[in-house]
Amino acid sequence: MNLKEWIFTTDHKRVGVLYLIGSMAAFAVAGIMAMLMRIELSTIGPTITANPTQYNVWLYTHGAVMILGFQIPALTGFFANYCIPLMIGAKDVAFPRVNALSVWLFYVGVILALLTFFVPDPPDIMWTGYPPYSTITTGNTALYTFTVLILGFASIIGGVNFLTTVAYMRAPGVTLNKLNIFVWCTLGAFVLQLVFVPVLGTAVTLISMDKYLGTHFFDPANGGDVLTYQNLFWFYSHPAVYVIFLPFIGVVYEVIAAHGKNMVFNYKMVVYGGVGGIVALSGVVWVHHLYVSGMADWLRIGQMITTLMISIPVGLMMIGLIGTLYRSSIAFTTPMLYALGVVFLFLIGGLTGIPLALPALTIGVSDTYYVVGHFHYVMAVAGTFAIFAGVYHWFPKVTGKMYSEFWGKLGFWITFVGVNIVFWIMMDIGVKGMPRRYYDYPHFPQFEAAHQWMTVGAAILGVGFFIAVLNWIMGAKNGKPAGDNPWGSPSLEWSTVSPPPHGNWPTPPSVAEDWHPYGFRKD
Amino acid sequence: MAHDAHHAQAQQDHAGHADHAGHAHAHWDTSVWPFVISFGILFLALAFSFKFVYHNGFAAILSLGLGIPMILAGVAGWTSEAMGKGDGFSYSAMGWFILAEAMIFVSFFVGYWYTRLHADVWPPAGTITLPRVMPIVMTFVLVASSLTIHYAEHLLHLGNKAGFRFWYMLTIVLGATFLGMSVYEWSHLMHEGFTISTNAFSTIFFSVTGLHGSHVVVGLVIFLAGLPSVLRSDVDEGFMRTAGLYWHFVDIIWFFVVSQIYYW
Numbered sequence: 163m164n165l166k167e168w169i170f171t172t173d174h175k176r177v178g179v180l181y182l183i184g185s186m187a188a189f190a191v192a193g194i195m196a197m198l199m200r201i202e203l204s205t206i207g208p209t210i211t212a213n214p215t216q217y218n219v220w221l222y223t224h225g226a227v228m229i230l231g232f233q234i235p236a237l238t239g240f241f242a243n244y245c246i247p248l249m250i251g252a253k254d255v256a257f258p259r260v261n262a263l264s265v266w267l268f269y270v271g272v273i274l275a276l277l278t279f280f281v282p283d284p285p286d287i288m289w290t291g292y293p294p295y296s297t298i299t300t301g302n303t304a305l306y307t308f309t310v311l312i313l314g315f316a317s318i319i320g321g322v323n324f325l326t327t328v329a330y331m332r333a334p335g336v337t338l339n340k341l342n343i344f345v346w347c348t349l350g351a352f353v354l355q356l357v358f359v360p361v362l363g364t365a366v367t368l369i370s371m372d373k374y375l376g377t378h379f380f381d382p383a384n385g386g387d388v389l390t391y392q393n394l395f396w397f398y399s400h401p402a403v404y405v406i407f408l409p410f411i412g413v414v415y416e417v418i419a420a421h422g423k424n425m426v427f428n429y430k431m432v433v434y435g436g437v438g439g440i441v442a443l444s445g446v447v448w449v450h451h452l453y454v455s456g457m458a459d460w461l462r463i464g465q466m467i468t469t470l471m472i473s474i475p476v477g478l479m480m481i482g483l484i485g486t487l488y489r490s491s492i493a494f495t496t497p498m499l500y501a502l503g504v505v506f507l508f509l510i511g512g513l514t515g516i517p518l519a520l521p522a523l524t525i526g527v528s529d530t531y532y533v534v535g536h537f538h539y540v541m542a543v544a545g546t547f548a549i550f551a552g553v554y555h556w557f558p559k560v561t562g563k564m565y566s567e568f569w570g571k572l573g574f575w576i577t578f579v580g581v582n583i584v585f586w587i588m589m590d591i592g593v594k595g596m597p598r599r600y601y602d603y604p605h606f607p608q609f610e611a612a613h614q615w616m617t618v619g620a621a622i623l624g625v626g627f628f629i630a631v632l633n634w635i636m637g638a639k640n641g642k643p644a645g646d647n648p649w650g651s652p653s654l655e656w657s658t659v660s661p662p663p664h665g666n667w668p669t670p671p672s673v674a675e676d677w678h679p680y681g682f683r684k685d
Numbered sequence: 686m687a688h689d690a691h692h693a694q695a696q697q698d699h700a701g702h703a704d705h706a707g708h709a710h711a712h713w714d715t716s717v718w719p720f721v722i723s724f725g726i727l728f729l730a731l732a733f734s735f736k737f738v739y740h741n742g743f744a745a746i747l748s749l750g751l752g753i754p755m756i757l758a759g760v761a762g763w764t765s766e767a768m769g770k771g772d773g774f775s776y777s778a779m780g781w782f783i784l785a786e787a788m789i790f791v792s793f794f795v796g797y798w799y800t801r802l803h804a805d806v807w808p809p810a811g812t813i814t815l816p817r818v819m820p821i822v823m824t825f826v827l828v829a830s831s832l833t834i835h836y837a838e839h840l841l842h843l844g845n846k847a848g849f850r851f852w853y854m855l856t857i858v859l860g861a862t863f864l865g866m867s868v869y870e871w872s873h874l875m876h877e878g879f880t881i882s883t884n885a886f887s888t889i890f891f892s893v894t895g896l897h898g899s900h901v902v903v904g905l906v907i908f909l910a911g912l913p914s915v916l917r918s919d920v921d922e923g924f925m926r927t928a929g930l931y932w933h934f935v936d937i938i939w940f941f942v943v944s945q946i947y948y949w
Contacts, residue, residue: 166715167713167715169720170715170716170717170719170720171713171714171715172714172715172716172719173713173714176713256774256778257774257778258714258716259716259718259719259763259766259767260719262716262719262720263719263722263723265719266719266720266722266723266724267723267726269723270723270724270726270727270730273727274727274730281734282739283738302734302738303738304730304733304734304737304738305730305734305738308730308733308734311730312726312727312730318782318785321781321785322778322781322782322785323778325777325781326774326777326778326781329777330774330777356781356784356785356788357784357785357788358788359785359788360785360786360788360789360791360792361788361789361791361792363789364789364792364793364796365792368796370733371888371892374733374737374738375737375881375882376881376882377881377882377888377892378882378884378885378887378888379796379800379885379888379889381885384809384883384884384885385800385804385806385807385808385809385810385884385885385886386800386885386888387799387800387803387804387885389799389803390796390799390800393795393796393799394792394795394796397792663712664712664713664714665712
């Protein structure tokens with residue numbers, strides 16, 4: 163293997179694999195941070211550190227790296243890069259060098275985030291970076307700003323690249339109504355990236371300008387306004403959950419269709435109602451993150467309505483999934499298990515989100531573990547399960563080899579048990595009043611046992627993920643040859659050899675009139 | 686089914702590749718420049734931390750000394766590698782890119798409106814009266830430059846190379862004039878004690894006009910980069926349309942800057 167051809171590659175598949183390696187490394191680091199926090203919280207009083215700032219640094223790294231270093235790059239980096247050109251029958255993306263630039267900017271961003279562990283005065287401002295704390299702390303806010311800016315720029319140029327690719331490089335016959343659901347979902351996510359990432363970039367730039375360059379954007383003493391930051395930040399960061407949700411639900415669609423050998427149910431409703439609806443509504447719900455920050459009542463009510471409204475397109479997408487499962491011939495392979503896990507976890511996450519949309523109820527549970535538990539069900543765990551489903555699903559295509567189903571299923575069940583222990587308990591003690599973000603909880607001794615259970619659960623889910631990753635590594639090294647199309651899917655990425663050569667197909671593919679990515683043969 | 690046919694074809698090719706394994710290897714395209722630019726940007730980020738967080742000027746200059754040459758070399762290498770090999774997608778890509786750019790301005794304007802409408806007193810203490818005439822003149826100059834570039838494109842399309850060259854260069858002159866007037870005005874305001882750290886309004890004023898000005902600079906750099914091929918008369922119409930689109934965008938943003946920052 164020629165290392166130079168990997169590092170300097172401009173091929174979309176290799177860029178995708180680079181994204182996967184980087185994002186899994188980020189996942190490991192951020193996961194270790196979570197484990198450290200869980201160990202710290204397993205007893206009242208100092209457990210492994212007596213320094214609350216140390217805990218803040220773990221919290222910062224866990225959140226920022228999981229979202230910006232793991233989920234978004236795995237979904238819009240690895241899956242989008244690897245699958246979109248193959249699914250639309252293109253030889254590569256529209257701008258291969260720009261693609262290489264975006265993956266290396268992603269690595270630079272991750273390097274900056276990891277410098278947190280080595281620099282004096284590391285950032286300690288969580289992944290939200292709220293002023294006034296972020297503008298007065300001795301921590302290095304600039305590191306946070308540049309991490310976000312560089313990762314953000316990488317995703318913007320990625321978005322430009324993929325929107326152009328899908329617009330101009332589809333193979334003859336691959337019409338818009340025959341795009342894979344994953345392609346539609348990811349396009350939606352890229353539109354969101356283009357619209358909202360610049361706003362985040364602006365917001366985090368302004369805190370560093372305020373802190374280091376003497377400006378007064380968020381400084382009330384000189385006419386500035388702290389809430390401006392919170393609004394700008396959540397104007398991006400709420401849609402960011404759809405940037406993650408859309409591609410991950412797209413992956414789940416691909417897995418459920420292929421492993422159930424069924425046409426996607428209600429294709430047009432999923433695309434135009436689901437993806438379109440989410441893109442349209444995602445920009446008008448952010449204020450529900452500020453319910454307790456202070457605002458006019460009419461605004462609260464309005465945002466409650468839009469927040470509840472967005473469950474309509476999300477619901478359409480769930481109906482599409484369940485309809486696809488209905489009367490399909492389900493094969494309980496490892497990817498299918500993870501995909502079904504997503505449906506289950508997302509349902510819990512979605513339903514526990516409804517109280518949070520209602521101002522009257524949310525004020526009671528705001529800033530408690532309930533919010534943390536809900537968020538981890540709906541996005542963190544559901545998203546991660548979808549990523550694992552997708553990696554297993556496309557593993558034979560990427561490596562040409564087969565993973566071990568036994569270890570795959572074992573890893574799934576261990577993780578599944580672990581996440582439910584951790585996050586169910588989290589929601590439970592949240593409702594009972596356990597505040598989030600605390601480094602220590604001497605005033606809540608009644609929750610110590612629950613915290614210890616969560617720490618055990620976290621260790622269990624960690625073991626499960628570790629088994630899965632080990633399974634990939636072993637499979638890539640020693641797996642049996644998988645063949646080009648082990649799932650018998652008509653989707654275009656399975657029509658070339660595994661792993662696909664540079665250029666994907668020897669001659670550009672064209673598809674028949676009656677072809678459809680979900681046109682499974684009914685035997 | 687069609688995909689089966691392709692499948693067979695692909696497999697055949699696969700077999701062919703296996704026969705000359707060494708040959709197949711040479712097919713992976715590479716470029717070193719994206720890697721170089723990315724790490725150049727890393728050094729810029731480090732330089733900021735060195736200067737403003739750790740107050741280590743030497744390390745900051747060292748980082749800049751590594752980062753800036755890497756980025757410049759990267760851009761130059763990339764340009765020479767990619768020159769003349771475009772697939773004609775740049776116009777569409779520029780459209781999407783402008784959407785992202787526009788959102789940066791939207792954040793600034795919305796942040797400004799939010800701050801201003803929430804404030805008890807506006808403008809905050811220390812604000813001076815902004816000039817009234819200069820922004821009007823600047824508006825005329827910038828709008829004129831948008832019209833001249835549009836006319837230049839039109840002449841290029843008709844094949845009038847000499848006319849195109851004239852209107853193209855006039856656009857550059859107008860853009861540079863606009864920039865000169867901005868610099869003059871900034872220095873005038875700073876001279877009167879109105880700087881970026883006076884209060885929240887001055888912060889917004891200088892950031893928004895500065896952000897817009899930086900876009901004018903980028904537009905001019907694009908035009909200057911295209912100048913050699915314009916003088917050789919082998920300019921690509923796709924390049925012209927893309928550059929022109931960006932310039933119109935910069936022009937439109939200026940209307941918001943003038944109406945919201947200067948006259949409200």
